Amino acid sequence: MDLTSDNPWAQIGLGRFEGQLLEHMAGSPPADLASLAQTAGVSTQQAERALQRLEEASLVIRVAGPPARWTASPPRSSLGGLLARRRTELARAEELAERLYAAYEAVSAPRTAHLVEVLERGEETAARYAQLLQSSNAEVLHLAKPPYVTADQSSSVAPEVAPGVRLRSVYETEGFTDAVSLETASRGTAYGGELRLASHLPTKLVVFDRISALLPVRPDQPAAGSLVVHSFALVAALAALFERVWEQAAPAFVGAGQDHPEWTGGPATPEWDGRTREILRLMATGMKDDAIARALGVSRRTVQKHVSDAGTALGAQTRFQIGLLVAERGWLGRRPRRPSDAAAEARAGRPGPDL
Known part of the structure; x- marks a missing residue:
């Protein structure tokens, strides 16, 4: 039986030829085995095997008479019943999967808790x-x-x-x-x-x-x-x-409202107090004046004055220039x-x- 993904009938358990034969019979009058085999271009043995599988699925009906003929069952009721059985089977499979997962969790959870x-x-x-x-x-x-x-x-x-x-x-x-x-x-x-x-x-x-x-x-x-x-x-x-x-x-x-001891630095370090160095270091991280003031427990004006004094000592016109010059000269060593x-x-x- 062909149940590959490109077979549209695979989801209800039919092979490609069985599905094609059913499609033909649904739009045709009852026909005998020989006529169906000739139309499908297969041997009578192949056609008979396909008809038997379709009959087992209640998708075709054998009409008695010499010779016996075959016709499709009403598709809505016959396929509907088949789909209902498939849904029931899937529901049972889902229930089984849930039971397996619960059993797995019962064993795995204690081990996972260690991780x-x-x-x-x-x-x-x-x-x-x-x-x-x-x-x-x-x-x-x-x-x-x-x-x-x-x-x-x-x-x-x-x-x-x-x-x-x-x-x-x-x-x-x-x-x-x-x-x-x-x-x-x-x-x-x-x-x-x-x-x-x-x-x-x-x-x-x-x-x-x-x-x-x-x-x-x-x-x-x-x-x-x-x-x-x-x-x-x-x-x-x-x-x-x-x-x-x-x-x-x-x-x-960071130390609120406290003057820190001298920081390490090169021999050419200007005579800045610990507060100026700390302000410049925080400024170098991208902090704004208000944030620096809150971090150090000082006013915004105090922060701006220290930055301005540092700029004057360095001959820098902008905060960016101050940061570059201080970093280049290594004047913000560790405390x-x-x-x-x-x-x-x-x-x-x-x-x-x-x-």
């Missing part, structure tokens, strides 16, 4: 995040972009990172004016956390000790839930993604670690990053 956890509610995400953060003992890698999912903001107790854990965070520049982000980043850098800014991040992500990773199901919809990944291969890939973003991001040091940081870390755990 990926699905957190469907915000409170589940916050609780699991805090647990993973507090159990980390080596490093936490963090990509932060809005919208954020954090623990209950009415609570004054933030998740903490244990002393000695290296915390590296990259924040998306556009979302870095958020009050929660600024406060968390400021506290994190104050206790030795490393912060960088990037104009665009591929996703939100937290990697804990390169053993587990937390990321949203849909980055634009926090309410859609989160995933906790335990698969070694997937966590390694996510950590590699973080490292690539980290290398391309711009270092930033040295403060001696008080180690003592502060020993006294208290560091606050965890935004999620």
Whole structure:
């Protein structure tokens, strides 16, 4: 029987020749076996086998008489009945598929849970995040972009990172004016956390000790839930993604209302205070004056004055020229670690990053 995809009769179980024979008989008067074989251009044996299959499917009727003749059954009723039987068979097959899937899930779900956890509610995400953060003992890698999912903001107790854990965070520049982000980043850098800014991040992500990773199901919809990944291969890939973003991001040091100690720089570095350097560094990441002012806890006018003074010292006419000249001369080196940081870390755990 020909049931290939180009056979229009295959869906009801007929071969190509059987379907063609039925089409001929539906538009012709009753005919005997020999006439049908001659019309179809086949042997009487082939025609007889096809007629027998059509009769078994109730699609043709044998009319008694010498010689016996054959005629098509009324197509609407005969084909309708055949299609109804096919639908019943398909429904049974679908039911069987559902039973097989349920049996598969019953066995596979426990194994899958060891690779990926699905957190469907915000409170589940916050609780699991805090647990993973507090159990980390080596490093936490963090990509932060809005919208954020954090623990209950009415609570004054933030998740903490244990002393000695290296915390590296990259924040998306556009979302870095958020009050929660600024406060968390400021506290994190104050206790030795490393912060960088990037104009665009591929996703939100937290990697804990390169053993587990937390990321949203849909980055634009926090309410859609989160995933906790335990698969070694997937966590390694996510950590590699973080490292690539980290290398391309711009270092930033945020501290509200505080003057930082001198930054490292070349021997030709002008006598700028720490605030000017910090403003210029944030400006180099693409942050606007208002965002820089909020990040540093100063006024917009203060930011503009520092930028203007830097431009005068460099002989630059535009902010773009300031950024180019400062970068070319390497005058925004890294800030040295403060001696008080180690003592502060020993006294208290560091606050965890935004999620």
